[in-house]
Amino acid sequence: MNVELKDIHFNYGKITALDGVDLALSEGACGLLGPNGAGKSTLLRILLGFLSPERGEGRVLGYDIKKEQFLIRRSVGYMPEDDCLIAGMDAVTFTAYFGEMSGMPRQEAMKRAHDVLFYVGLGESRYRLLETYSGGMKQRLKLAQALVHDPKLLFLDEPTSNLDPQGRNEILDLIKDISSKKDIQVLISSHILPDIEYTCSHVVILNKGKVAAQGDIEALKEIQYSLYEIKTKGENGGFLKALKDKGCRVEETEDQIMKVYMPANLSRNEIFQAALRENIQIRYFVKSRTSLEDLFAKTVGVD
Amino acid sequence: MVISEQGYVHWQGTFVERRFPWWPITRLGIRLAFKRKFFKFVFSISLLPAVMFSTGVYISERLDDFQFMLKGPDRLLEVNPVFFKSYFTSEPLLFLMVMIMVLAGAGLICDDLKYNSLQLYFSRPLRKRDYVLGKMATVFFFLLILTLVPGLLFVLLKLIFAGSFKFLANYPWIPVSVIAFSLLVTLFFAFYTLLVSSLSKNRRYVSILLFLIYIFSNVFFGIFYSIFHNPYFCLLSIQCDIQQVGAAFFRQSPQYDVPWIYSFLVLAAICCLSAFVLKRKIRGVEVVK
Numbered sequence: 001m002n003v004e005l006k007d008i009h010f011n012y013g014k015i016t017a018l019d020g021v022d023l024a025l026s027e028g029a030c031g032l033l034g035p036n037g038a039g040k041s042t043l044l045r046i047l048l049g050f051l052s053p054e055r056g057e058g059r060v061l062g063y064d065i066k067k068e069q070f071l072i073r074r075s076v077g078y079m080p081e082d083d084c085l086i087a088g089m090d091a092v093t094f095t096a097y098f099g100e101m102s103g104m105p106r107q108e109a110m111k112r113a114h115d116v117l118f119y120v121g122l123g124e125s126r127y128r129l130l131e132t133y134s135g136g137m138k139q140r141l142k143l144a145q146a147l148v149h150d151p152k153l154l155f156l157d158e159p160t161s162n163l164d165p166q167g168r169n170e171i172l173d174l175i176k177d178i179s180s181k182k183d184i185q186v187l188i189s190s191h192i193l194p195d196i197e198y199t200c201s202h203v204v205i206l207n208k209g210k211v212a213a214q215g216d217i218e219a220l221k222e223i224q225y226s227l228y229e230i231k232t233k234g235e236n237g238g239f240l241k242a243l244k245d246k247g248c249r250v251e252e253t254e255d256q257i258m259k260v261y262m263p264a265n266l267s268r269n270e271i272f273q274a275a276l277r278e279n280i281q282i283r284y285f286v287k288s289r290t291s292l293e294d295l296f297a298k299t300v301g302v303d
Numbered sequence: 304m305v306i307s308e309q310g311y312v313h314w315q316g317t318f319v320e321r322r323f324p325w326w327p328i329t330r331l332g333i334r335l336a337f338k339r340k341f342f343k344f345v346f347s348i349s350l351l352p353a354v355m356f357s358t359g360v361y362i363s364e365r366l367d368d369f370q371f372m373l374k375g376p377d378r379l380l381e382v383n384p385v386f387f388k389s390y391f392t393s394e395p396l397l398f399l400m401v402m403i404m405v406l407a408g409a410g411l412i413c414d415d416l417k418y419n420s421l422q423l424y425f426s427r428p429l430r431k432r433d434y435v436l437g438k439m440a441t442v443f444f445f446l447l448i449l450t451l452v453p454g455l456l457f458v459l460l461k462l463i464f465a466g467s468f469k470f471l472a473n474y475p476w477i478p479v480s481v482i483a484f485s486l487l488v489t490l491f492f493a494f495y496t497l498l499v500s501s502l503s504k505n506r507r508y509v510s511i512l513l514f515l516i517y518i519f520s521n522v523f524f525g526i527f528y529s530i531f532h533n534p535y536f537c538l539l540s541i542q543c544d545i546q547q548v549g550a551a552f553f554r555q556s557p558q559y560d561v562p563w564i565y566s567f568l569v570l571a572a573i574c575c576l577s578a579f580v581l582k583r584k585i586r587g588v589e590v591v592k
Contacts, residue, residue, distance in 0.1 A: 045587075050586075073426055073427055074428045078423075082422075083419060084418060084420050085418045085420065088335045088339075089331075098423060100327045102427050103320070104316065149314065150313050178311060182311050183313075
């Protein structure tokens with residue numbers, strides 16, 4: 001396992017940020033999802049050793065998160081959410097500088113900086129002052145500095161924030177390329193679900209400091225629930241209540257279609273039987289293809 | 304095939320364990336300082352006192368040749384502890400040191416706070432003390448060029464021009480005093496600069512603050528001293544504190560009738576305050592509890 005956490009607790013004063021987080025990540029790209037305040041950033045900070053958990057233990061790439069932060073940081077790349085730069089520098093010097101800070105020899109860091117900047121698409125503007133970079137270029141630069149020392153594990157915090165659609169697609173393609181072909185595991189914290197769905201094969205959903213779900217995205221979508229779209233005729237108050245009593249979550253859309261999230265252990269016949277009992281006609285019944293958005297809504301309990 | 308199409312390539316090298324992990328930070332600080340507007344000019348100007356005093360060392364050994372230039376008593380050109388004390392505690396030199404700090408030191412931490420680069424530093428195998436050392440060493444580099452280097456140069460020039468070791472035989476402690484006082488002043492100014500630099504994210508504000516604290520501490524001393532005629536008010540002035548300590552280091556009587564150790568304690572207290580603030584302000588992430 002590349003990342004392994006057991007019973008991690010962390011509080012900001014009286015506010016609980018992480019409450020008994022257990023996590024196990026191996027190869028590939030993994031998305032870290034959760035609403036605001038779920039504990040995603042805190043989890044990344046703990047993995048990097050910025051914060052020390054109050055309880056629990058964990059290992060990143062086999063190194064203890066409490067005692068061996070230095071070794072972790074040498075093998076891990078981190079792309080923060082905020083814009084980060086050093087005024088008065090160009091991209092090559094900046095990237096090489098952080099390569100050197102990671103422990104690379106100076107000459108090799110400089111050579112590597114050129115390679116990485118070309119890789120992220122900043123080759124032509126690598127000698128420009130960083131203050132003159134656009135938002136998209138700064139995102140690429142942050143990715144470059146995270147990659148310069150060839151990490152085994154890459155932490156990306158909101159990698160597509162502040163990007164236009166084209167820039168977003170390009171960054172996502174880069175992330176996908178890195179995670180799928182380059183033997184680098186990527187952990188992406190994001191609130192943009194399509195990004196996670198596009199780049200990741202695994203997902204960890206955090207809610208209120210706890211892991212609400214984790215595993216392979218496709219498997220999670222299949223195992224945890226089935227989603228049906230239903231259109232009915234008649235007074236459906238009793239029908240809705242019957243479905244909810246059976247553990248289904250029901251959402252009504254603007255075009256009068258009900259989205260029914262059904263637990264895995266429930267048969268779809270139950271829906272028809274409930275309709276029969278409540279004297280409701282079912283005019284439309286389709287098993288919907290579930291998206292990560294649906295999984296997220298179901299797991300976290302928000303629309 | 305263009306380079307970008309080659310895609311990502313793994314790095315085949317090996318990491319090195321640096322003996323001084325803070326050195327890249329210092330090197331960058333020095334490099335960025337020289338890129339700043341007016342810095343080269345101010346730095347050149349700040350070397351003028353050293354050039355003048357070096358000339359003084361030469362003239363002191365060639366008094367006969369320069370007799371026509373001497374208006375006052377020739378003891379002014381005697382290279383002795385007073386000469387060294389005059390150089391190290393001269394107001395123009397201290398002022399120029401502050402100007403160097405304003406230009407080269409103000410942004411050391413405040414720029415990192417402003418541009419969120421602390422999290423990039425601390426996501427690397429870097430300790431907090433290495434970060435602070437790296438920033439301090441930048442200030443050390445510039446200020447030691449204005450203090451330690453000229454001080455030792457004066458001793459060396461004196462020995463060369465005199466052609467004997469009589470000077471060292473008379474004042475064997477002078478090189479030690481030069482080294483100790485240079486390090487003390489530089490250490491104090493390094494702490495002072497980093498303290499003020501860590502208080503704000505605005506470089507301009509930090510620059511003004513660095514300058515004003517130094518100037519106004521002196522102004523306040525002047526005001527209180529003229530009203531109350533109490534020499535202890537000299538403790539309020541950074542400049543006077545340095546001068547008092549400098550006098551003690553070069554075995555001269557201090558300008559004000561106040562034990563030099565008090566001034567030393569004031570300077571030490573500012574250093575401690577700085578260390579405390581730096582410990583709280585410098586961290587990879589902002590944690591509000």
